Amino acid sequence: MTVHGFHGRLLHVDLDSGRHQWREIGADRLRAFVGGIGLGTSLLYDFAPPGVEPLAPENPLVFASAPLAGTGLTTTAKYAVVTKSPLTGFIADSLSSSFFALALKAVGVDALVVTGRAPEPLCLFVGDGGVELRDARHLWGKSAADTENAVRAELEGAAVRVAAVGPAGENLVRFATISNEGRHAGRGGVGAVMGSKNLKAIALCGGKQVAVADPEGVAAAAASLRRRSLGTHTAKYREVGTVANLAVFDRLGALPARNFQQPTFDAADELSGESLTETSFSRRNGCASCTIRCERLFRASSGGEQRMEYETLFALGPLCGLEDREAVLEAARLCDAYGLDSISTGGTLAWAMECAERGLLPEAGGLRFGAAEAVLDAIPAIAERRGVGDLLAEGSRRAALALGRGSLDWAMQVKGLELPGYEPRSLKTMALGLAVSPRGACHNRSGAYEADFSGKVDRLDSAPPRGALVAASEDFGAALDSLIVCKFLRNCFQDFYAEAADLLAKVTGWDYSAAELRLAAERIHTLKRCFNEREGWRPEDDGLPPRVLTESLAAGVAQGTRLTRDELREMLRDYYQARGWREDGRVSEAKRKALGLPAKQAVSKLHPREATAPEIVIPAKAGIQAG
Amino acid sequence: MTGERDRVGSAIILAGGKSSRMGRPKAMLSFGEEPLVKLVIRGLATLFPDIVVVAAPGQELPELPVTLVRDEVAYQGPVGGLCYGLRECRSAAAFVTSCDVPFLSLPLVSHLAARLPGHDVVVPHWEGRLQPLHAVYRRSVLPLLERQLERGELRPVFLFDKVRTLKLEEDEIRALDPDGWSFFNMNTPDDYECALARWRAATDGAARPAAGRCEVELFGVARLRARTSRVSVELPESATLAHVWSALARKLPVLVGPVLTEAADGLTAGHVCNLNGRDFVRDGGRRVAPGDRVLLMSSDAGG
Numbered sequence: 001m002t003v004h005g006f007h008g009r010l011l012h013v014d015l016d017s018g019r020h021q022w023r024e025i026g027a028d029r030l031r032a033f034v035g036g037i038g039l040g041t042s043l044l045y046d047f048a049p050p051g052v053e054p055l056a057p058e059n060p061l062v063f064a065s066a067p068l069a070g071t072g073l074t075t076t077a078k079y080a081v082v083t084k085s086p087l088t089g090f091i092a093d094s095l096s097s098s099f100f101a102l103a104l105k106a107v108g109v110d111a112l113v114v115t116g117r118a119p120e121p122l123c124l125f126v127g128d129g130g131v132e133l134r135d136a137r138h139l140w141g142k143s144a145a146d147t148e149n150a151v152r153a154e155l156e157g158a159a160v161r162v163a164a165v166g167p168a169g170e171n172l173v174r175f176a177t178i179s180n181e182g183r184h185a186g187r188g189g190v191g192a193v194m195g196s197k198n199l200k201a202i203a204l205c206g207g208k209q210v211a212v213a214d215p216e217g218v219a220a221a222a223a224s225l226r227r228r229s230l231g232t233h234t235a236k237y238r239e240v241g242t243v244a245n246l247a248v249f250d251r252l253g254a255l256p257a258r259n260f261q262q263p264t265f266d267a268a269d270e271l272s273g274e275s276l277t278e279t280s281f282s283r284r285n286g287c288a289s290c291t292i293r294c295e296r297l298f299r300a301s302s303g304g305e306q307r308m309e310y311e312t313l314f315a316l317g318p319l320c321g322l323e324d325r326e327a328v329l330e331a332a333r334l335c336d337a338y339g340l341d342s343i344s345t346g347g348t349l350a351w352a353m354e355c356a357e358r359g360l361l362p363e364a365g366g367l368r369f370g371a372a373e374a375v376l377d378a379i380p381a382i383a384e385r386r387g388v389g390d391l392l393a394e395g396s397r398r399a400a401l402a403l404g405r406g407s408l409d410w411a412m413q414v415k416g417l418e419l420p421g422y423e424p425r426s427l428k429t430m431a432l433g434l435a436v437s438p439r440g441a442c443h444n445r446s447g448a449y450e451a452d453f454s455g456k457v458d459r460l461d462s463a464p465p466r467g468a469l470v471a472a473s474e475d476f477g478a479a480l481d482s483l484i485v486c487k488f489l490r491n492c493f494q495d496f497y498a499e500a501a502d503l504l505a506k507v508t509g510w511d512y513s514a515a516e517l518r519l520a521a522e523r524i525h526t527l528k529r530c531f532n533e534r535e536g537w538r539p540e541d542d543g544l545p546p547r548v549l550t551e552s553l554a555a556g557v558a559q560g561t562r563l564t565r566d567e568l569r570e571m572l573r574d575y576y577q578a579r580g581w582r583e584d585g586r587v588s589e590a591k592r593k594a595l596g597l598p599a600k601q602a603v604s605k606l607h608p609r610e611a612t613a614p615e616i617v618i619p620a621k622a623g624i625q626a627g
Numbered sequence: 628m629t630g631e632r633d634r635v636g637s638a639i640i641l642a643g644g645k646s647s648r649m650g651r652p653k654a655m656l657s658f659g660e661e662p663l664v665k666l667v668i669r670g671l672a673t674l675f676p677d678i679v680v681v682a683a684p685g686q687e688l689p690e691l692p693v694t695l696v697r698d699e700v701a702y703q704g705p706v707g708g709l710c711y712g713l714r715e716c717r718s719a720a721a722f723v724t725s726c727d728v729p730f731l732s733l734p735l736v737s738h739l740a741a742r743l744p745g746h747d748v749v750v751p752h753w754e755g756r757l758q759p760l761h762a763v764y765r766r767s768v769l770p771l772l773e774r775q776l777e778r779g780e781l782r783p784v785f786l787f788d789k790v791r792t793l794k795l796e797e798d799e800i801r802a803l804d805p806d807g808w809s810f811f812n813m814n815t816p817d818d819y820e821c822a823l824a825r826w827r828a829a830t831d832g833a834a835r836p837a838a839g840r841c842e843v844e845l846f847g848v849a850r851l852r853a854r855t856s857r858v859s860v861e862l863p864e865s866a867t868l869a870h871v872w873s874a875l876a877r878k879l880p881v882l883v884g885p886v887l888t889e890a891a892d893g894l895t896a897g898h899v900c901n902l903n904g905r906d907f908v909r910d911g912g913r914r915v916a917p918g919d920r921v922l923l924m925s926s927d928a929g930g
């Protein structure tokens with residue numbers, strides 16, 4: 001029987017042997033893990049040898065499509081990239097979007113799994129005619145955008161869509177991105193994994209459409225969602241963009257500045273989304289098949305235009321103490337061009353700045369809070385691993401472990417992933433969300449901050465039921481990210497699980513209920529935890545940086561607010577209980593069974609923090625100045 | 628004593644503006660027994676002996692005890708009206724206003740006139756915006772305005788850089804008109820309804836006395852739509868958040884629809900208020916004390 005909404009197969013390309021294989025994906029797996037992040041997690045679990053070193057050839061790099069991709073439903077042109085993170089040693093599950101996502105579906109697979117390492121830089125091309133490994137030596141050193149253009153020109157197809165790594169991915173910067181059409185699978189260093197495989201780019205071009213089970217039903221749902229996507233719920237994203245967060249967070253004492261030493265920033269007005277819009281707005285943009293179109297491009301004084309999101313603005317501005325918006329726009333441009341996660345870039349630079357100011361890092365290349373020139377010099381140095389950039393390319397946790405001298409205290413990360421721009425001390429539901437997220441300090445795979453903004457809890461207080469709120473937000477995220485629907489559409493549903501399950505039923509022809517979707521969401525989230533456990537997770541990995549747990553907020557409306565270790569411990573206990581896990585945060589056998597997850601596997605003895613990378617020969621670089 | 632050369636003896640009322648969104652001529656909107664234009668004239672006549680009304684060609688108006696001039700060409704924007712008015716007025720300077728202003732504060736108008744010495748224009752700067760249609764102009768700026776008109780620069784603000792302009796700051800204005808009702812003008816039938824309600828309450832003597840004020844801080848969509856980041860609103864005794872919303876709707880009608888519900892009794896989906904940077908609230912019954920800061924923002928903090 002044909003499954004609607006899926007192709008029912010994956011493509012496995014092994015770069016060691018240069019061979020590829022089309023493999024069936026069973027309907028059971030699709031039904032249990034839906035697609036996107038869920039399908040990707042499930043494939044990672046099976047393809048990754050337990051304890052695999054993230055930059056070793058055996059670490060699988062999974063690109064997963066989703067049942068709603070290609071249906072034309074608003075905000076669904078998305079794909080997931082899932083692998084073991086070289087930054088955290090745990091799961092890295094990132095999303096990206098637009099035409100590449102549609103192309104992935106159109107080449108006739110639900111997932112593309114890449115393993116191995118090519119002897120020379122390659123571009124993987126999947127077309128209707130088959131699979132081709134093309135020489136990419138001439139592309140080495142190019143930015144992702146230039147690579148995209150070059151590959152599309154070489155393949156002479158307007159319909160060819162390309163995802164690529166920039167120099168940061170080639171040079172195994174542990175927070176390198178994979179990007180397509182100016183968007184990035186940003187967090188966790190998926191670009192370093194792709195670079196470690198000597199895989200410069202993936203080009204896709206296909207015409208395999210997937211039929212949906214109930215075309216009229218899907219069309220009606222699409223029309224309804226499109227209409228709702230244009231209501232006041234999404235006005236922020238349509239009229240201002242995510243940059244709107246900056247002024248609000250500053251006012252609420254929730255804008256981390258100067259490596260989380262301050263929860264407000266003097267130049268917040270100058271950097272705010274509102275003032276950027278009023279003075280430098282250039283253009284609004286969006287992913288393919290999206291009606292919300294939240295992307296904003298701003299004019300830089302250099303004449304160009306630069307995309308800006310809140311997280312990039314926060315990380316390269318307040319977090320590093322940069323007040324000059326032109327410098328922030330330029331820093332963002334550099335991160336995009338080299339293929340760096342702007343949050344981890346800002347977080348790691350801010351760590352270096354604090355270390356430099358404390359005299360712990362003498363060779364910091366002039367890095368000090370607010371030193372714009374030094375930041376603009378450091379970003380290319382990180383991407384090219386030059387000078388202090390080589391240390392910073394490891395991310396704040398590994399850099400701190402290498403530096404020692406107590407500098408780990410100033411690394412604002414969880415599980416090795418740098419914190420996003422949500423101050424945990426004044427957003428306490430979010431604090432718990434950040435502490436327990438499988439991929440480290442993450443604001444995307446769940447949205448625990450939503451509770452803090454709802455008025456249903458006191459954001460400055462950690463009283464229960466924080467555990468249940470975080471768990472619900474994670475499951476909601478897992479469902480959205482697996483279907484895949486953009487999180488910015490999330491508040492347009494009246495009854496999300498019922499509507500989404502109905503949609504999935506109309507696309508796939510399955511008799512799929514809200515309860516089944518809820519269960520799938522819990523299963524997906526729990527499998528991420530099971531993966532982490534297998535890779536060496538320990539209870540202390542669910543935590544927050546010492547600064548957050550020892551220093552009270554120094555300014556703003558929440559001045560004096562603290563988050564104590566006891567408070568966090570209580571919230572964790574509440575969370576594990578809400579999840580039905582063991583008291584120490586491990587997933588019990590009973591829970592695994594109930595969710596149909598694999599039994600516990602031998603746990604990697606090596607904790608990711610202690611695992612050292614096998615020596616990897618950084619491939620010869622073209623087009624980058626060695627230094 | 629103010630000498631003849633600084634005397635503001637005239638008022639110019641621009642009545643010819645477009646009323647497209649109102650659907651009928653604003654000058655003729657009735658307040659009690661009278662059309663609005665008469666109400667405005669009656670007030671200004673207590674301050675200025677010479678009153679000039681500038682109307683559009685063919686515009687219907689009641690009998691008025693004033694100098695009536697007609698725009699030579701159909702409405703050319705405020706600069707056109709200003710030129711015609713200044714040409715006709717009989718003193719060295721004039722207070723200029725549009726005709727759709729039911730809540731002019733005469734103390735504020737006479738204060739503007741008193742601030743003229745040493746300047747060519749006195750214009751209020753209220754909540755981040757200049758108010759060229761509630762300002763005093765010297766007749767001597769007429770040639771400059773006429774040149775502007777020829778060049779098609781139809782906004783009075785172009786003049787302000789060229790002459791000695793005093794921008795009256797908010798603090799000075801608040802002393803005489805704490806909530807800036809002077810600058811309330813009406814563009815839509817809703818604005819008219821809201822003005823009428825306030826006017827009736829005031830004239831009936833039934834208006835609840837203002838017990839205090841609170842500041843509303845606008846973020847995101849609200850800030851961009853309103854073109855200001857904060858406004859101050861008047862609160863009655865025992866005020867609630869609902870009072871803040873309706874006061875806000877009167878002051879910033881552009882927020883009705885996108886941010887405030889049509890009835891101005893709540894927030895649209897996707898918005899939330901926060902009191903003093905602390906608690907998030909959507910409940911209109913929540914008490915608001917004088918001096919409170921009400922933050923108005925998107926409830927979706929995704930980034």
Ligand code: SF4
Binds near residue numbers: 075285291295
């Ligand atoms: S809302 Fe923004 S991120 Fe989401 S699909 Fe649309 S453009 Fe892309």
